[in-house]
Amino acid sequence: MTTHYLVLSALLFAIGGVGVLVRRNAIVVFMCVELMLNACNLAFVTFARQHGNLEGQIIAFFVMIVAAAEVVVGLAIIVTIFRTRRSASVDDANLLKY
Amino acid sequence: MGETITFWVLAVVSVVAALGLVFSRKAVYSALMLGVVMLSLAVLYAVQDAPFLAVVQIIVYTGAVMMLFLFVLMLVGVDSSDSLVETIRGQRFWAVVAGLGFAVLLAVGIGNAVIGDPAGLSGAVTADGGNVPALARLIFTRYVFAFEVTSALLITAALGAMVLAHRERSAPKATQKDLSRARFLGDHPTPLPGPGTYARHNAIDMPALLPDGSVSELSVNRVIARHDVEGGRLPDNPRLAQAIRNVASGSGGTSPSPKVVQAVAEEPGSPSRSEGLGEPEGGGRSEGFSEPEVLGDAEDKPKVAQTAGRAAEHPVEEEGK
Numbered sequence: 530m531t532t533h534y535l536v537l538s539a540l541l542f543a544i545g546g547v548g549v550l551v552r553r554n555a556i557v558v559f560m561c562v563e564l565m566l567n568a569c570n571l572a573f574v575t576f577a578r579q580h581g582n583l584e585g586q587i588i589a590f591f592v593m594i595v596a597a598a599e600v601v602v603g604l605a606i607i608v609t610i611f612r613t614r615r616s617a618s619v620d621d622a623n624l625l626k627y
Numbered sequence: 628m629g630e631t632i633t634f635w636v637l638a639v640v641s642v643v644a645a646l647g648l649v650f651s652r653k654a655v656y657s658a659l660m661l662g663v664v665m666l667s668l669a670v671l672y673a674v675q676d677a678p679f680l681a682v683v684q685i686i687v688y689t690g691a692v693m694m695l696f697l698f699v700l701m702l703v704g705v706d707s708s709d710s711l712v713e714t715i716r717g718q719r720f721w722a723v724v725a726g727l728g729f730a731v732l733l734a735v736g737i738g739n740a741v742i743g744d745p746a747g748l749s750g751a752v753t754a755d756g757g758n759v760p761a762l763a764r765l766i767f768t769r770y771v772f773a774f775e776v777t778s779a780l781l782i783t784a785a786l787g788a789m790v791l792a793h794r795e796r797s798a799p800k801a802t803q804k805d806l807s808r809a810r811f812l813g814d815h816p817t818p819l820p821g822p823g824t825y826a827r828h829n830a831i832d833m834p835a836l837l838p839d840g841s842v843s844e845l846s847v848n849r850v851i852a853r854h855d856v857e858g859g860r861l862p863d864n865p866r867l868a869q870a871i872r873n874v875a876s877g878s879g880g881t882s883p884s885p886k887v888v889q890a891v892a893e894e895p896g897s898p899s900r901s902e903g904l905g906e907p908e909g910g911g912r913s914e915g916f917s918e919p920e921v922l923g924d925a926e927d928k929p930k931v932a933q934t935a936g937r938a939a940e941h942p943v944e945e946e947g948k
Contacts (some may be wrong), residue, residue: 530630530631530634530635530745531742531745532737532738532740532742533634533638534634534675535643535737536672536733536734536737536738537634537638537740538743539730539731539733539734539737540642540645540680540734541641541642541645541664541726542729542733543726543729543730543733544642544645544646544649544726544730545649546646546725546726546729547649547722547723547725547726548649548679549723550718550722550726550945551649551664551718551719552649554654556654556696556699556700556703557648557654557657558752559696560648560658560661560696561648561649563661563688563692564645564661564664565902567664567665567668567688568669569747569792570668570672570680570684571668571671571672573676574671574672574675575675576681576749577675578675578677578678578745578746578747578748579746580746581745581746581747581748581750581751581760582746582750582751583752583761584656584765585763586677586679586680586762587765587766588872589677590679590680590762590766591770591777593680593683593684593687593688594777594780594781595704595777596688596692597687597691597692597778597781597784598780598781598784599784600692600695600696601695601784601785601787601788602694602787602788602791602841603793604685604695604699604788605787605788605792606791607699607703607794608699608702608703608791608792609711611702611703614792617703617704621716622636624815
């Protein structure tokens with residue numbers, strides 16, 4: 530059963546990675562990052578049960594906290610960029626290039 | 628057995644929802660799909676002896692994070708759809724190939740690994756009398772430093788969000804006098820006509836008929852008009868339908884802010900509207916639901932709206948419908 534959970538986690542992670550590469554809307558890209566973090570959490574929880582050790586669950590808990598902080602700051606950045614550039618597309622935020 | 632059934636149901640649901648998240652055109656659908664994935668993962672946590680994480684997943688992710696996503700989505704504008712232009716040629720194709728390759732690599736690797744039966748968490752948990760006390764013991768003893776650092780991280784994130792989302796007023800706030808002066812300097816001193824005025828319906832997507840019988844494109848919201856065009860819900864009358872189509876196509880360009888609001892920005896009282904800072908103070912309404920564009924009313928239509936008061940005494944025959 531552990532293998533099944535891990536394969537599901539890998540699938541979700543890969544789908545999230547494809548979304549990050551393919552989508553241009555910054556908010557959707559952020560959602561795909563969240564999906565990848567969730568997939569990692571699933572792997573952590575699975576390994577915690579596999580090894581009979583609670584540390585995996587602790588790490589998943591910390592990942593959730595960091596993800597929450599990351600979402601707050603990231604969405605604030607998106608709102609700021611939208612306010613100045615009138616667009617939420619990641620293609621338009623290229624000011625740092627020049 | 629029960630776990631197997633739960634796993635297969637939720638695995639299919641979550642993978643389909645994840646695919647929907649990536650491939651749905653509308654960002655709100657993506658957000659809802661992400662909610663589905665998170666809820667299924669919460670159930671999978673609960674199945675795998677992690678009840679605390681399951682509850683935290685629902686409260687933090689589907690409760691807080693998803694609401695934050697939807698909130699920002701509405702703030703940014705739900706009609707900001709994805710551009711389909713590939714900035715790097717072949718990027719989509721190669722991204723999908725890379726994703727498939729990565730998934731196959733991981734799946735094969737995991738499948739080849741010899742993984743025995745799970746040890747189960749009962750041994751680690753029973754000493755403390757449950758999952759939550761056991762987690763609490765670990766968090767507050769071995770990981771207490773990480774826990775404290777986490778609190779600093781959260782405070783920093785909250786401060787950062789406040790700093791980033793804060794906007795300095797680069798010009799004094801426009802008073803009511805400034806606003807009314809700007810309105811009369813602009814080309815539309817009266818309020819915009821409401822939808823459905825003098826028409827047979829007063830639905831919000833029905834363009835108003837002006838007193839001379841012409842159709843006012845100012846009266847329909849651009850977002851609503853676009854919904855009508857996409858959903859094929861145009862009225863039978865060709866003039867009304869054409870007006871809605873004009874509004875939806877937004878022939879005034881991409882800038883969504885109405886001209887009246889721009890007039891406030893260009894008013895003499897605050898001459899240098901900073902270039903980068905975009906939206907004028909008067910445009911407090913969210914961009915996704917901004918007023919319709921001012922569509923070519925200077926050329927093809929007289930300013931009939933100003934004569935509305937006079938014309939109201941002579942009831943207008945409804946020739947628009």
